[in-house]
Amino acid sequence: WITLWPSTIPYSHLGIFGIFLNYLVENHHKWVCYGFWISWLIHIVEAFYGVKLCQSKGITDPAIQFQWFIQTLLFGYASFGLLVSYKPSAKKHY
DSSP states (O other), X not given: OTTTOGGGSOGGGGHHHHHHHHHHXXXXXXXXXXXXXXXXXXXXXXXXXXXXXXXXXXOOOHHHXXXXXXXXXXXXXXXXXXXXXXXXXXXXOO
């Protein structure tokens, strides 16, 4: 938000954090923009890798894979970490 519409942020209502954000916007806006777009790129790569990880862990339903994709795209490692730690139950052979 601060990258695309910095004038809409109520800096004065955010206390010390608002002062810091205003400083970043006024003095380092280019770097804030770079960070914004790089973080989106990382989320996109994570989301695609999440789909590949789903396949390798036996999650083959495309609807579930899509849900993992969207969730990882929006929440990043908070979602990706859950998928990484998922241990599918071993199939029993009789």
